[in-house]
Amino acid sequence: xRTGMSAAVLALALATSLPVALAAAGTDTSSPIxxxxxxxxxxxxxxxxxxxxxxGLLTRPEAxxxxxxxxxxxxxxxxxxxxxxxxxxxxxxxxxxxETHAPSHVIRCRAIxxxxxxxxxxxxxxxxxxxxQVAALETxxxxxxxxxxxxxxxxxxxxxxxxxxxxxxxxxxxxxxFVWVLTFGPDGRVIGVETEVAEGLAATRLQAAxxxxxxxxxxxxxxxxxxxxxxxxxxxxxxx
Numbered sequence: 338x339r340t341g342m343s344a345a346v347l348a349l350a351l352a353t354s355l356p357v358a359l360a361a362a363g364t365d366t367s368s369p370i371x372x373x374x375x376x377x378x379x380x381x382x383x384x385x386x387x388x389x390x391x392x393g394l395l396t397r398p399e400a401x402x403x404x405x406x407x408x409x410x411x412x413x414x415x416x417x418x419x420x421x422x423x424x425x426x427x428x429x430x431x432x433x434x435x436e437t438h439a440p441s442h443v444i445r446c447r448a449i450x451x452x453x454x455x456x457x458x459x460x461x462x463x464x465x466x467x468x469x470q471v472a473a474l475e476t477x478x479x480x481x482x483x484x485x486x487x488x489x490x491x492x493x494x495x496x497x498x499x500x501x502x503x504x505x506x507x508x509x510x511x512x513x514x515f516v517w518v519l520t521f522g523p524d525g526r527v528i529g530v531e532t533e534v535a536e537g538l539a540a541t542r543l544q545a546a547x548x549x550x551x552x553x554x555x556x557x558x559x560x561x562x563x564x565x566x567x568x569x570x571x572x573x574x575x576x577x
Contacts, residue, residue, distance in 0.1 A: 365464075365471045370408055370416065372465045372472025377403040377446065378496045378555070386546030389553040390497045393478040393488030394451060396458065401448035404431040406465050408472070411436070411443045418445075419466045422456055422479075429454040431463070442504050451479060458485070483558070491525075491557040491565070498550030500543045502575060513537030513573035517551045521565045525558040527551065538573050547571070 378391040379400040394402050406420050416439075420432035431449050458479050465473040480486035488495045503511070514536045520529035530551045539547050554569060 365466070365469075368467045368470035368472040370412060370467045370470075370472055371410060372467060373407040374420065374463055374465050374473045374475045375405040375407065376477060377405065378553075379403070380448070382549070385549040386501050386543075387549035387553055388499050388501075389555075390499050391477075392495045392497065393480065393486055395483065395486070396452040396456065396479060396481050401450065403446045404449045405444065405446035406432060406473070407442075407444045408467075409442055411439050411441055413438060413441075417466075417468050419464075419469075421464055421466075422451075422454075423462045423464070424457045424459065424479075426455060426457065429456050489557045491559040491562070494554050494556050494567075494569075496553060496555040498553035498571075500546040500550050500573065503538070503542060506538070508575045511538065511573065511575045513539035513541075513543060515539045515547050515551070515571040515573075517569045517571070519551060519554055519567050519569050521554075521556050521567065523558060523560045523563055525556045527554055528564070533568075534570075539571075543573060 376391040376394060378389040379398070380403060381388040391402060404420060406418065415435050415437045417435050418432060419430065421428040421430050423429075431454075432445065432447060436443065436445075456479055458481050460476055461479050463475045463477060464471060478486065478488050480488070483489040486495075514534060515532065516534035518531040518533060519527050522528040530548065532548070532551075535544060535547065550571070551569070554567075556565070556567065559565070
């Protein structure tokens with residue numbers, strides 16, 4: 338999963354997003370603990386260092402989607418964690434539990450079954466709460482199938498490959514960039530990767546993970562086009 342976000346980056350993101358979150362969440366109050374939400378199209382390949390970040394979800398995917406929550410500077414005490422997705426029928430739990438003595442930089446993921454939870458298709462709000470207070474808020478499209486999904490388009494990615502977060506590097510030094518030319522087959526999966534640019538961390542510690550990430554991108558299927566090429570930049574940062 339984007340495997341982490343620095344405290345500074347998280348603070349900036351939440352400072353701008355939480356007023357919106359609170360307005361949407363009614364009487365909920367803002368959590369002093371930084372939080373972040375991410376979804377994976379499927380489980381990452383063990384040892385690859387890359388993860389497939391989903392921009393939309395299916396109720397019945399070929400492989401289970403994963404829901405993730407993260408935090409920087411997580412407190413060294415018991416914290417109640419609730420990650421929930423809302424629809425017209427109410428809140429559906431994706432993760433409910435208590436974290437005790439978790440590391441300062443914490444990442445938790447688990448497989449989810451939206452159909453079993455009864456989540457209905459549409460644009461759905463996802464809320465992460467720590468001790469009952471809103472730490473992060475996202476909106477994501479849920480669809481019954483790729484054919485019915487608004488995020489499934491031939492000119493747009495709906496799965497993005499991402500590299501892990503290296504927690505031993507200071508945010509100021511977390512600099513790097515990939516530029517790939519990706520070739521997609523008729524089913525929207527990558528069939529070829531050309532690296533145009535690999536700078537900074539992309540040329541050193543994250544080079545292998547970046548190459549693995551490039552193969553994870555997906556765009557909408559188009560049986561009429563045997564090969565489509567897309568120039569895909571990826572700026573490395575503590576939060577991506």
